[in-house]
Amino acid sequence: MVSELGRLSISSIRRHKLRSVLTTLGIILGVGSIVGMVSLSASFENSFLSSYSNSFLPNEFAVGVGMESLGGGSAQYNIVPLPVFTQHDLNAIGKISGISSVLPMGQITTTGQNAVTVNNSTIFAASVTGTTSALGGFLPLCNGTAFSSTGQAVVGYSVARTVASGLHSNDTSSALGKVISVNFGRNVSGSFQISGVLADSPIGYNDLVLVNLSYYHETSLLNGTEVAAYTGLLVLTGSVSQLNSVEQATVSYLKESSQARYILNDYSNLKMGFITVSNAQVVQFIVSSVQQFSGFIIALGSVALLVGMIGIANIMLVSVSERMREVGILRAIGAKRSEIAIMFLIEVSIMGVIGSAVGLLFGFSLALIILKLGIFGSSGTPLIIDWVWVPIAILLGIAVSLLSGMYPAYKASRILPTEALRNE
Amino acid sequence: MKPKILQDGLLRTDIRITETGEETVETLDEVRKVYSSKGGSYEALRGVSLSIRRGGFYSLTGPSGSGKSTLLHIMGMLDSPTSGKIQYLSRQVGDLPDSSLSRLRGDEIGFVFQAYNLVQRMSVLRNVMLPMSFSTKIHAAERRERAMDLLERVGMLGKENKLVLQLSGGEQQRVAIARALANRPSLIFADEPTGNLDTENSGHVMGLLREINEDGGTIVVATHDQDIARFATKHLKLRDGSLVGDEI
């Protein structure tokens, strides 16, 4: 019986090809955008986490001054390089329980467009920072080593690519040994031989030029006395699990007992405060931005599904009224009301299955195209297909189509055979 | 449509077919059918009582609008009466839920319509097999063979794979007869089966029905054509929703 009803359903679908395609369009678009975006987001996350897993330390956080209110990963981009952290504070923070080491970071104000050059061509966006040769313990290198003399520098991944011959080169090792010039302003400049390259980093270190701390000269006033002060600190904790409590302890120290708190007071501008940003936070922020975006698209997809459902219901109602006579015939030769309903439900769920299958293909292709085109800076990101979505999408398609086919099927089952068979 | 005044007791005629010795397949008792719509209500059947005997070949005649189709649909359990009782063998049809009624209809009743009413987009063979798929009477493995036998019987062998739309009216009606026989029904109701056919095809169709009757089939043919009615051996005559006689 069911096979015969299925045969009738299939032949009806095939007879009204255009209509069937229109019926499934909502499901195709809905399922497609949902599946596509979930795959895209999973691909981003996967490639992001795997390609950067060696480029930052999970037990690390940065200390700086910034807008406290912004919080979270966005704070990374709101750190203001104010010279507030004294050597005294650095030593004190180093003694906080759970902290294993602290690296001073002094962002050097360079002037002019041509602040950093290689062979007289500018390396845009490069930011020069003084630190110690202990940097290797905080910032993983992909080539070479930390500087061992004042004539050497460690550069970020993007800087290294520019030096090595341009943006399309991933071979950063050829940047080693090359010489870059830094214009410190006031006619002071220096040449640095690249000794190491920082691993490609998602968290804002790709444009760094790290030189010996002796090039950093910023000072601040502490109770009327001029003291040397760093613009930021990198802190390593003993373990990842201590991260949160140690960050809190560091901020408490800075707010309550540090010299930095007096210095910051003098910079009485805005609502600046001490902030810490862990690497994990930044990564989480980036991942969640992608997730938010895909959440938005998924919401759109759900709307498409909903609209699709209304479309399916409408088209099925038309189909039901067109097939009154057929329903009458089937009832006359013994079909039950429920069997008439089943026939239409089979029809609509076949379209649901086809729609979601096409939607799956459409979604995966969409994700692949976005990755291939490099939209969102994603070129080269491999597509991650989570096969769990295949059955989910098919079930979703069936559920959605059954739901929207229910009322038309009920209507069909209520058709009076005598009315349907009345001579035309 | 001319208004019909209900003069209860005057126009109502009660005819019971009471030849003895023959099994009664279906009995109608005081069956009324009132069609109600916004424009008012209309009583299409005004207390019809009759019995259908196994092996009978009945004609149901009467002028247009007298209620032939309505009566046929009610006897065929395709429609329910507004009041009155219908008994099929030992069962009270009015007590049955839709699902049982549909099964009973599929198993025990074959319909032949004026407009053939085949499923246009299916093949001839599929159409004949269709009633069997709603029934358990014919075993799945035997359905195709039975359908082919029936097609042979109505002279349609060789055309089983044609689509219905490729057939002439006469051919379609022969397929419809084969379909009506699919589940070995006890009763066959034909509503103006020759209404759309020429004389030759009409003769062929009525000849088939007569053969079926001679093989033991019970048939009721509604027609307003007296020549067609003459194929039958028993006659029911309707006027204004009431049985008025047993002549053509």
Ligand SMILES: Nc1ncnc2c1ncn2[C@@H]1O[C@H](COP(=O)(O)OP(=O)(O)OP(=O)(O)O)[C@@H](O)[C@H]1O
């Ligand atoms: N669904 C309906 N609603 C209202 N009135 C109806 C309906 N079906 C039939 N009628 C009326 O009931 C009466 C009997 O109709 P029926 O079709 O049974 O007549 P008939 O004898 O078969 O006529 P014909 O020879 O033209 O086929 C007619 O007056 C018809 O208009």
Ligand SMILES: [Mg+2]
């Ligand atoms: Mg009629």
